[in-house]
Amino acid sequence: MNKRNLLACVALAASAMLSSAHAEDAYPSRPIKLVVGVAPGATTDAAARLVAEVLSKNLGTTIVDNQPGANGTIAARNVARAKPDGYTLLAFYSDQMQVAPLVYKNAYDPLEDFAFITTTVRSGGFILAVPESSPAKTFAEFIDYAKSGKKQMNYGTYGVGSSVQLGFEIFNERYGTKMLHIPYKGGGPSYQAAVAGEVDIVAGTSFIELLKANRLRPLAIGGSQHSPEFPNIPTLAGQGFGELVFGPVFYGVAAPRGTPPEIIEKVRAAVAKGAQNPEFAARLKPIAHDPFIVGPAETAALVRKGLDTYRPVVQKLKISLDN
Incomplete structure (x- = not known):
């Protein structure tokens, strides 16, 4: 490679890096799609729509996309395969991350396929x-x-x-x-x-x-x-039961693995800001839920704990479902 070609390659690489950085700084420049794995009207859907309102107010226009079926695995799998640019996010619920991947064939690996952003809401115990x-x-x-x-x-x-x-x-x-x-x-x-x-x-x-x-x-x-x-x-x-057995259902937001950390932080901060508004808790009261905000690492730890709790039970029962 001659000197002229080398300089051209360096310039192209620098331009790509600057373009990528600019895209992250400008995020979001178009509507965000928040995918939820249940039909409209369910409690999970209500929680997701509240989060979409918060994101629309504090970050950018966010649209809920309902993709029900197979205990949320269809929606989660579609998000896991989406481009990791912050424009396709998953409004997940705990079963979707702690149980469904264990019982459905060819589902997804929650800890490998997603970048967890935050939890949002939780119910009381069952x-x-x-x-x-x-x-x-x-x-x-x-x-x-x-x-x-x-x-x-x-x-x-x-x-x-x-x-x-x-x-x-x-x-x-x-x-x-x-x-x-x-x-x-x-x-x-x-x-x-x-x-x-x-x-x-x-x-x-x-x-x-x-x-x-x-x-x-x-x-x-x-x-x-x-x-x-x-x-x-x-x-x-x-x-003497563990906290997870019939424990509170929690909800959260995740992105495809590989989503830039700067985008993860923007979404997390927008949700956290919205959850501080007393109206957020007031809107949850009719469905007997409360705000519940922890960051990416804590969210991943909750998911891991659930997988560790339920995996031996699923293996013992030999549950294996098609999705």
Whole structure:
């Protein structure tokens, strides 16, 4: 290579670097697409739309793109394959990162395929509830009843391969019970099945009205925080379970791996700024959620902890689903 060609190559490389730096400085120069793996109207969708509003106000126009199916794996896989330029982001929920990659074939590796940006929102712990007709009035009584063998016990969930199913299987292993799994097409149908006495126990965060109407009876709550509505029911953490078993669902934002750190920081800062506004928390109150903001490293650590908790359960149950 002669001197003239060498200088031309150096100039081109420098120009490319300056162009890239300018693009990152100018970000965003066009609308951002925030992909969410559920249909419009779900709690996850509501949380994602609130985050989109925050990003639109504090960073740049952000549009929600619903891509439901296969417990969020379709949406997550599409984002993982997108160009890492900050214009395609994922509004994820904890099952999507901690459970779905373990149970769906050819899904994705959350810790390798994504650059985590921040968490955004979290729910309270899952409440374990039984039909009003159940002989169990307390968590301890339910355990004794389930272990007694007087009947074949079962539990209802919103689908195969969910964190709720895995939580009940951890319950089975801990107490030596043999409750059977009855999957339904969504949380609502499983709760109604419990009301009708078709299943012996369910776990959820969105049946408070059924509890207040005495159509279901609360026995315990996941995690370590007591329920504001039912402060006398025990926490599962207090019963020796880990924080993740029926613990709070958390939501967050991730980008494709390789997204420039400068863009990651701009998105993180915009979300953090929006979450400080009292209106953010007020908008979450009707869906019983709260602001929850931690940075990239802490978000990745939460995902890793979930994968480590659920992996042995998935392997034991040999759950493998097509997506």
